[in-house]
Amino acid sequence: MSFINYASREINCKIVYYGPGLCGKTTNLQFVYQKTSPDAKGKMISLATETERTLFFDFLPLALGEIRGFKTRFHLYTVPGQVFYDASRKLILKGVDGVVFVADSQEERLDANIESMENLKVNLEEQGYNLDKLPFVVQYNKRDLPNVSSMEELRSLLNPNNVPEYEACATTGEGVFETLKAVAKLILMELKKGTAGGGSGA
Amino acid sequence: MSGSHSSTFVMYDEELRKINLVSEKLLREANAKVIFLVDKNGQLITSVGETEHLDTTSLASLTAGNIAATGGLAKLIGEKEFSILFHEGEKDNIHISIVGGRVILVVIFDQRSSLGLVRLRVKKASDDYGQIFEDLAKKAAQEDKDGTPSPFAEITDDDIDNLFS
Numbered sequence: 001m002s003f004i005n006y007a008s009r010e011i012n013c014k015i016v017y018y019g020p021g022l023c024g025k026t027t028n029l030q031f032v033y034q035k036t037s038p039d040a041k042g043k044m045i046s047l048a049t050e051t052e053r054t055l056f057f058d059f060l061p062l063a064l065g066e067i068r069g070f071k072t073r074f075h076l077y078t079v080p081g082q083v084f085y086d087a088s089r090k091l092i093l094k095g096v097d098g099v100v101f102v103a104d105s106q107e108e109r110l111d112a113n114i115e116s117m118e119n120l121k122v123n124l125e126e127q128g129y130n131l132d133k134l135p136f137v138v139q140y141n142k143r144d145l146p147n148v149s150s151m152e153e154l155r156s157l158l159n160p161n162n163v164p165e166y167e168a169c170a171t172t173g174e175g176v177f178e179t180l181k182a183v184a185k186l187i188l189m190e191l192k193k194g195t196a197g198g199g200s201g202a
Numbered sequence: 203m204s205g206s207h208s209s210t211f212v213m214y215d216e217e218l219r220k221i222n223l224v225s226e227k228l229l230r231e232a233n234a235k236v237i238f239l240v241d242k243n244g245q246l247i248t249s250v251g252e253t254e255h256l257d258t259t260s261l262a263s264l265t266a267g268n269i270a271a272t273g274g275l276a277k278l279i280g281e282k283e284f285s286i287l288f289h290e291g292e293k294d295n296i297h298i299s300i301v302g303g304r305v306i307l308v309v310i311f312d313q314r315s316s317l318g319l320v321r322l323r324v325k326k327a328s329d330d331y332g333q334i335f336e337d338l339a340k341k342a343a344q345e346d347k348d349g350t351p352s353p354f355a356e357i358t359d360d361d362i363d364n365l366f367s
Contacts, residue, residue, distance in 0.1 A: 095244075
């Protein structure tokens with residue numbers, strides 16, 4: 001749920017990066033963090049285990065500039081990808097404005113991708129969302145590795161609705177900003193449809 | 203509920219002024235250092251007090267995560283939610299509570315105050331906040347009903363592309 005603040009002329013939106021464990025959600029945020037000028041970003045917070053696995057979430061606030069006199073801020077979150085952190089994933093989806101699904105292109109992770117996508121749909125439905133109606137993009141990560149599934153196969157399994165999709169290598173940053181830009185754009189287009197009151201105040 | 207789910211949370215000048223008045227009063231009466239209000243999704247609504255040295259954006263996000271996690275715990279044991287959280291530090295303490303069902307009130311205080319005093323003053327202020335947020339919800343619902351166009355109704359693809367240039 002976006003937050004329009006007429007008093008400070010700001011608009012805040014929440015983007016969640018979803019996907020199976022070790023698919024590169026945190027790496028996406030880290031790359032965005034590294035490549036954003038200091039005045040446009042806040043601190044990146046990672047609630048992770050000692051082995052650098054996401055425990056609760058990563059958080060990165062980004063200020064993108066002004067639209068029609070309103071400062072636009074995007075709050076980027078990742079979920080913990082490991083299957084047993086499902087309770088935490090549900091919490092992070094609360095109030096989401098747009099979702100990025102980061103798929104791990106490696107053949108052996110195909111089932112994990114499908115499972116995570118199903119989990120995303122179920123968890124969104126529990127919150128009253130429908131993935132088909134939410135700003136949503138898919139990123140096929142790790143395209144640089146040798147053992148990847150074909151794009152056709154990934155597409156048919158993970159993106160039957162043909163939402164915007166990007167091939168990526170999050171460690172080098174390829175496709176990272178394209179993905180972010182696409183989901184941000186979809187969110188702003190969604191806002192464009194809304195009214196000033198936007199539905200409910202509090 | 204539709205996928206757009208766009209029950210956007212809105213804040214207007216008038217309500218923000220009222221909220222800040224309540225916060226400043228609470229800050230004084232509770233002898234607190236900082237007070238801020240956060241939407242349950244982690245977005246900072248407003249803050250008063252000694253905020254210069256604080257990363258309020260991160261604080262807001264973590265507070266909401268904290269409330270969400272304890273809310274999850276509450277449900278597991280059959281409670282609706284835990285409406286008050288308290289974290290005690292060596293010097294500073296954090297008192298977190300939910301006001302008006304949707305908004306998180308955070309009070310940071312040190313030895314100049316006490317948990318008892320903060321709890322008492324928070325309880326009183328909660329009613330005032332609750333009323334303001336209720337009025338705010340009504341106002342936003344009315345604007346929505348009247349079909350007042352969103353300030354973003356006129357944005358173009360170029361506006362959006364410019365954000366990333």
